[in-house]
Structures are given as structure tokens and as C-alpha cells.
Amino acid sequence: MAAREQIVGGQLLARTLKAAGVSRAFALHGGHLEALLKGCIEEGIALTDFRHESAAGHAADGYARVTGQLGVCIVTSGPGFTNAISAMANAQLDGSPVLFIVGAPPLREIETNSLQGGIDQVAMARPAVKWAFSIPSTERIADLTAMAIRKAMTLPRGAVLLEVPIDILHMAVPADRATPPAGVNVRPRPAPAPDEAAALADMLLAAKRPVLIAGTEAANAATADAIRHLVETLPIPVFTKSLAAGLLPAGHPCDSGGAGNLAILPQMGLPSPDLVILLGAKLGLLLGGRSGAVVPDAATLVQIHGDATEIGRIRDVDLAINADCGEAVKALARALAGRAPDGLREWCAQATAAVPVFASLFPEGETAGGIHPFHAAKAVAEAAGPDALYVFDGGESASWGGAATPVNRPASVLSHGYLGCLGIGPGFAIGGQLAEPARRVVHLTGDGALGFHIQELDTMVRHGLPIVNVVLNNQVWGMSIHGQQIMFGGNYHVITKLEGTQYADIAGAFGCHSERVTRLADLAPALERAFASGKTAFIEVMTDADIVHPVTESMLGQVEEGSNDVLIPYYENIRVD
Numbered sequence: 001m002a003a004r005e006q007i008v009g010g011q012l013l014a015r016t017l018k019a020a021g022v023s024r025a026f027a028l029h030g031g032h033l034e035a036l037l038k039g040c041i042e043e044g045i046a047l048t049d050f051r052h053e054s055a056a057g058h059a060a061d062g063y064a065r066v067t068g069q070l071g072v073c074i075v076t077s078g079p080g081f082t083n084a085i086s087a088m089a090n091a092q093l094d095g096s097p098v099l100f101i102v103g104a105p106p107l108r109e110i111e112t113n114s115l116q117g118g119i120d121q122v123a124m125a126r127p128a129v130k131w132a133f134s135i136p137s138t139e140r141i142a143d144l145t146a147m148a149i150r151k152a153m154t155l156p157r158g159a160v161l162l163e164v165p166i167d168i169l170h171m172a173v174p175a176d177r178a179t180p181p182a183g184v185n186v187r188p189r190p191a192p193a194p195d196e197a198a199a200l201a202d203m204l205l206a207a208k209r210p211v212l213i214a215g216t217e218a219a220n221a222a223t224a225d226a227i228r229h230l231v232e233t234l235p236i237p238v239f240t241k242s243l244a245a246g247l248l249p250a251g252h253p254c255d256s257g258g259a260g261n262l263a264i265l266p267q268m269g270l271p272s273p274d275l276v277i278l279l280g281a282k283l284g285l286l287l288g289g290r291s292g293a294v295v296p297d298a299a300t301l302v303q304i305h306g307d308a309t310e311i312g313r314i315r316d317v318d319l320a321i322n323a324d325c326g327e328a329v330k331a332l333a334r335a336l337a338g339r340a341p342d343g344l345r346e347w348c349a350q351a352t353a354a355v356p357v358f359a360s361l362f363p364e365g366e367t368a369g370g371i372h373p374f375h376a377a378k379a380v381a382e383a384a385g386p387d388a389l390y391v392f393d394g395g396e397s398a399s400w401g402g403a404a405t406p407v408n409r410p411a412s413v414l415s416h417g418y419l420g421c422l423g424i425g426p427g428f429a430i431g432g433q434l435a436e437p438a439r440r441v442v443h444l445t446g447d448g449a450l451g452f453h454i455q456e457l458d459t460m461v462r463h464g465l466p467i468v469n470v471v472l473n474n475q476v477w478g479m480s481i482h483g484q485q486i487m488f489g490g491n492y493h494v495i496t497k498l499e500g501t502q503y504a505d506i507a508g509a510f511g512c513h514s515e516r517v518t519r520l521a522d523l524a525p526a527l528e529r530a531f532a533s534g535k536t537a538f539i540e541v542m543t544d545a546d547i548v549h550p551v552t553e554s555m556l557g558q559v560e561e562g563s564n565d566v567l568i569p570y571y572e573n574i575r576v577d
Contacts, residue, residue, distance in 0.1 A: 006172040009138040010035025013101070013164065014043040016145040016181040022072055024048065024434060026059040026427075030076020032103025032116070035169040037074070048434060048463060050427075051455040053080045057087020057100065058427025058453075059434075061159075064096045065243060066389065066411050066435040068220050070153055071098040077105060077166075078116025082124075086421055089128040091159035094243075094417035095216050095307075097152040098159045100125075104134065106167040121163050130158035138171045143179035150186050155217075155306030155324065191327035192304075194335075199319055200277070200302060201335035204234070207275035207300070209347050211237045213259050214244040215281025216417070217306055218325040219410040223247065223280070226329035234333075234340045237273075237351035241281055242392075242402055242415045250386045250406030254348055258402065259286070260551075261354035263293040268357065270350050272296040278303040280325040283314040284418060290314055290572065304328045358403050361550070365520040369544035373397065373472050375520055376541045377404040377444060380470050383527035384442045389432045390414070393425030394446030395479030396549040397472045401444045423452025426469075430456065433465045440468070440531065447473040447498055448480075454503075457510040460536040468530045469507070469538045474545035475499045482548045483569050486556050507538030516540045 013036055017025070024046045027037070040047055050056040053075040064071030071091075075084045081102045091098040105117035125132040131151045135144050145162060152160045192200075204210055214227070224247045227238065231248065237256040238248055248255040259281075266272055276299045281287065283303075288294030295301065300318045303311045308322040321328055365375040377400040384390070386408045392398035392415040407413055414428045429443035450471050460467050481496035508514035513533040515526045523541060530537035559567045566574035 005175040007175045007178060008035055008039070008172045009141055009164070009169040010037070011039035011042060012138065012141045012178055013145055013169070014039030014045060016142045016184065017045060017072060018043045019181050020070060020146070020149050020184045022070060024063070025072040025074050026050065026056040026063070026431065027074035028053050028056050028076070028080060030080050030103055032077045032105075032166045032169070033074055036101070036164070048430065048459075050459050052453060053083035054087050054423065055427040055430075055453045055456045055459070057084045057098070058090065058424045059431035060098045060100075061087060061091040061096045061424075062391070062414055062428035062431030063435045064091070064098050065219070065414055065428075066432045068411070069097075070149060071096070071431065072101065073098060074101045075103075076116070077103040077121070078119070080116075081121050085125070085128055086419070087427070088125060088159045088161065090417065090419045090421045090424065092129050093419050095157050096159065097157040099148055099152050100129070100159060100161045102161060102163050103169070104163050104165040107136075107165050108167065122161065125161040128159070129161050130156075132161040132163070134163040134165070135168055138168050138173045139177050140179055141168070142181040146181035146184040150183055153187060155188075155190070156310070157306070189324040189327050190322070192321045192323045192331045194331075196319070196321050197328075197331035197335040200321070200332055201339075203275055203300060203302065203319065204236075204332075204336065205339060205341050207341055208343065209271055209273045209351075210275040210277065210341070210344075211239060211256070211262065211273040211351060212277045212279055213239045213241070213262075213281050213287065213295070214247050214279045214325075215241045216243050217280025218247065219243040219280075220326065221410070222326035223329060224410050226326045226333070230329055230333045233338045234336060235345050235348045237348050241286055242413045244280070244410055246407035246409045246412045249408040253352070255355075256352045257355045259294055262295075263288065264354040264357055265351065268353060270353065273299050273351070275300045276302070278305070279328070280305060282310050282418075286418070367544045367547070369546050370474070370518070370542045371520045371523070371544065373400045373474070373543045373547060373549075374404060376472055376523060376543055377401045379520065379523045380442060380444055380527060381405040383524055383531070384440050384468070388412070388440040388442055389436060391425050391428040391432060391441070391443045392416075392445070393428075393443070394422065394449035394472070395477070396482070396552060397444060397446035397449065397478070399549045399551045400472065422449040425449060426453045426456035426460070429467045429469070430459060430463075430465060433467050441466075443467055443469045445469070445471050446478060447471055447475065447501070447503065448477040450503065454506065457507055457512055457536065457538065461511040465536055466534055467536055468527070469512070469536070471503050471538070471540050472543045473503060473540050474543045476545045478545070479549070479552050481545075482552045483556055486548075486553065487567060487569065504538060504540040507540075511536070513537040514540075516542070518542045
């Protein structure tokens with residue numbers, strides 16, 4: 001009898017990843033993973049190694065956001081897993097499809113106080129991911145991995161965790177006994193029902209001031225193409241959350257900038273929208289919460305989302321559509337058949353009037369305390385251009401970057417979501433650069449956020465990634481100290497100062513092209529040299545610590561003088577009647 005072909009679990013898992021179209025994984029070495037790492041090399045899956053598991057997870061997340069494809073992060077058991085939990089939660093809350101593969105001690109050694117065991121990793125991960133499971137046998141690796149990939153990649157997309165004990169990975173089984181990876185490439189794109197599309201078209205035709213707010217689920221090329229065709233005959237103002245910026249190219253007559261611009265319109269004496277279409281966007285903090293400042297309470301509300309349970313969060317909607325964003329826009333275009341409400345172009349011109357207002361608030365490029373952070377971010381955007389990929393990290397630094405940076409295509413601005421996780425920047429930048437090697441990648445961060453994963457400069461240098469890192473160094477935790485001083489007075493601060501660190505020197509020691517800039521006039525030439533270097537670059541920009549971003553003031557809220565209401569920073573205040 002001929003010997004039956006044997007296959008090792010690690011190779012079986014790597015083959016399944018390859019069958020799903022995975023060509024790269026982000027990892028940090030651990031002995032539990034050895035069979036899988038070997039399998040990846042044998043199957044032609046590139047491995048990018050990091051100095052911290054959280055950064056590896058953020059890189060897989062960034063890769064997924066830029067490409068729309070599955071991101072894969074491979075980390076070891078115990079502390080490797082716990083280090084990556086923030087990355088799991090960050091991906092899940094923003095609907096980013098990332099598969100986290102984590103090792104575990106042998107099944108036969110459960111409850112023996114084994115190395116890097118003793119915790120239920122699956123139970124710990126479940127609240128932070130869409131699905132978590134432990135593979136019980138080598139034979140089941142392929143079909144359970146395929147199931148994990150399906151769950152990550154189908155609406156609503158999100159993070160999944162697959163635990164693979166070391167003995168399951170290292171054992172060999174007859175190849176004909178291994179389950180096939182069924183359904184590994186299932187990618188449905190559900191469309192609205194015809195009556196839903198017709199109802200939306202009727203609402204639009206009846207509206208006088210409609211707007212569209214695009215969110216994370218809309219941040220893809222297919223939706224961009226559909227929207228660009230739609231606005232040719234329906235010139236509707238298009239506002240975006242960060243990842244969706246670029247659905248319309250910078251400067252397009254319907255490009256209305258960030259969703260926060262809607263809150264500026266009443267301050268300019270302009271009317272608010274009477275119809276809001278949320279396209280792949282969640283209601284919550286990033287759309288003004290329950291304040292009605294961004295999505296007016298009086299407006300008719302339509303919500304199109306891949307997660308039906310998200311529709312109607314916070315407030316009732318007038319039309320709920322559970323569908324893929326691109327398909328929904330195409331269905332709407334068909335239902336409209338070229339029709340548009342009267343006066344829409346005039347309304348679009350009014351709605352986009354808020355775009356230049358923010359920049360006009362900051363006429364001075366330099367102050368006595370240093371370079372103005374808005375003008376520093378603006379110089380970065382001008383140097384890199386609208387076709388670059390931008391990663392914004394930090395509290396106020398990310399907000400300065402987002403306000404100053406026009407882009408020409410979606411998934412070009414990667415920043416914070418609902419986890420509010422500082423330290424995403426280096427991983428996002430690495431994932432983005434590896435996703436699009438020929439593209440300029442800029443990582444703009446604050447000195448506080450930089451400290452979480454500054455060691456990943458080593459990862460960038462070792463892998464030869466020409467990422468340009470820019471730190472706005474105001475020597476404080478900006479959003480934190482500004483919040484403290486708004487609440488308790490201008491001289492108050494507690495554990496919010498970060499004075500004296502020479503970040504450019506640290507970056508130079510890692511092998512980066514590195515410069516420190518103290519004058520705005522010197523920033524553009526320094527950036528030019530950074531891009532021309534062709535290597536990992538680092539620009540430290542000394543900014544004024546006293547400048548407060550308006551988003552900090554808005555998030556802190558206000559308590560009227562004489563009121564007994566309790567100020568709750570970043571959330572709704574407590575009413576005391």
C-alpha cells in the first residue's frame with residue numbers, strides 16, 4: 001500500500017490563507033508559531049516582523065483599510081496575545097477585516113500551569129472581536145480558518161480571532177483527511193430592495209437641502225466610482241468621515257469636507273440640511289453623538305449600513321437600508337434616472353462654504369511658543385500632495401492633520417476611530433506602505449502618541465520602508481493638558497508634560513534620515529529632503545503647546561455660568577435640575 005500524503009498543520013493553515021488571496025502577514029516571532037511561519041514561507045506568503053504585537057496588529061488593520069482585503073496578524077500565546085488585544089478592539093470597532101492568529105500551549109497540557117498558558121484567550125477576546133474560536137484538531141484547520149475569513153470579510157466586516165494550539169499546528173495528518181477550506185472567498189455585495197431605492201429617490205426629490213455623509217463602509221473604490229457618477233446628475237453635498245475622505249477628488253464642487261463642517265453651517269448663518277443620508281456611517285461620537293450638531297434632529301434621516309443592528313442607534317431613522325454602499329448608490333442612481341431636485345446646485349455651493357472656514361481661523365504660521373500646528377500639518381500635506389497616503393495619530397495632532405489634508409481617493413486618511421487608540425500610527429503606516437509600495441506614505445503624530453511604539457522606527461528601517469514620519473512636538477499631552485486647563489484654569493496640569501526629549505536624535509540612532517525643525521520656513525525644505533532620501537525619514541517639528549484645537553473645546557463641552565450641571569469631559573454633561 002502506498003504511503004498516504006501527510007501534511008503538517010502549519011502548512012495546512014498557510015495553504016488556506018493563500019487560497020483566500022493572502023500574500024502578506026504581520027507578525028512577531030514566537031515558538032508556538034514555528035510550523036505556521038515555515039508554512040507561510042513555503043507557500044510564498046511574505047512575513048513582516050515587528051517589535052511589539054500591538055503594532056503588528058495595527059499594521060494588519062492598516063493594510064486591510066487601504067486595500068479592502070483581509071489583514072492577517074500572527075502572534076504568539078500569552079503575552080503576545082494580550083499585547084494585541086488593543087489592535088483587535090480597534091479593528092473591530094471600525095469594521096476592519098483582520099484575522100488574528102494566535103498560538104496556544106498544547107491541548108494535552110491544559111490546566112498544568114504551562115508556559116504562556118493559564119488564561120482563556122478565546123474568552124478574553126470574544127468581547128473585542130466579531131468571532132473567536134480555538135481549532136480543536138489538525139484536520140479541521142482549513143474549514144475553520146475559512147469560516148474565520150468569511151466572518152471577517154462579510155458585512156458587517158470586523159476582526160476575528162483564531163487560536164491554534166502548538167500541537168495542532170505541528171502535527172501531521174493524512175492530506176485526504178483534512179477538511180477543505182469551503183467558502184473561503186465568499187464576498188457577497190447585497191443591494192437594496194427596489195422599493196427601498198425608490199423610496200430614497202422620492203425623499204431626495206422632495207428635499208430642498210439633502211446631504212450625504214459617508215463613513216468607513218463607503219471608503220472603497222467601488223463606492224467612489226458610484227458616487228462620482230451619481231453627482232454628475234445629482235450635485236449633492238458629500239461630507240465624509242476620515243477614511244472616506246477622497247470619495248470625491250479634492251476640490252470637487254460637491255466635496256464638502258469632514259462631517260464636522262455640518263456643525264459650522266448654522267454659525268455662518270446658513271441653513272441646516274433637511275435630509276441626511278448616512279452611507280456606511282455609524283451614529284455616535286464622531287457624528288456629534290446625541291447633540292444634533294452634525295445630524296440635525298429635525299432632518300429626515302436615511303441610514304445605509306451593512307450591519308442592520310447599527311441602523312437606528314441613538315435616534316429613529318426614516319428609511320433603513322441594509323446593503324453594500326456601492327450597490328446602494330448604484331441602485332439610487334437607477335431609481336433617480338437623472339432626476340434631481342430644483343435648486344440643488346445652489347444648495348451644494350452653500351453647503352461647501354464651510355470648507356475654507358477652519359483654515360481662516362489660524363492666520364499666524366508661527367507664534368512666540370513655536371510653529372502653529374495647523375500650519376505644520378498644512379505644510380506636510382502640501383509637500384506630500386493629495387495622492388499620498390496619510391496616517392494621523394495623537395489627540396490634537398491627528399485633528400490638525402485631518403483638517404489640513406485634501407486627498408483624491410478613499411482610504412487615503414487613516415486615523416482614530418471609536419476606540420480612540422493612541423499609538424496606531426507606526427503600524428498603520430507600515431501596513432499602508434506595504435500595501436502600496438510605490439505610494440508616498442506620511443505618518444503625522446504627536447510626541448505623546450509617538451511614545452507608544454517609537455521602537456517601530458526600527459521595523460521601518462530594517463524593512464527599507466520610505467515612510468516619512470512627522471512628529472508635532474509641543475512637549476505635552478496636548479488634548480489632555482488643554483482639557484485640564486479648560487476645566488481647572490490656565491496654570492493647572494497633572495502628569496501631562498513631556499519636556500526635553502530629543503526625538504530626532506532617537507530616530508537618527510535607529511537609522512532614519514532625521515531632522516529637527518524650529519521655524520516654519522524650514523519645514524518645507526526639510527520635508528523635500530525627507531522624501532528625496534528614499535529611506536525611512538523623521539522630522540521633529542517644534543510646535544506651540546498653548547494652541548488648543550477647537551475639537552478639544554467642543555469635546556469638553558460647556559457648563560453655563562451659575563449652573564449646577566456636572567462637566568464630564570468627552571461625554572454628555574450630567575444635568576442637575
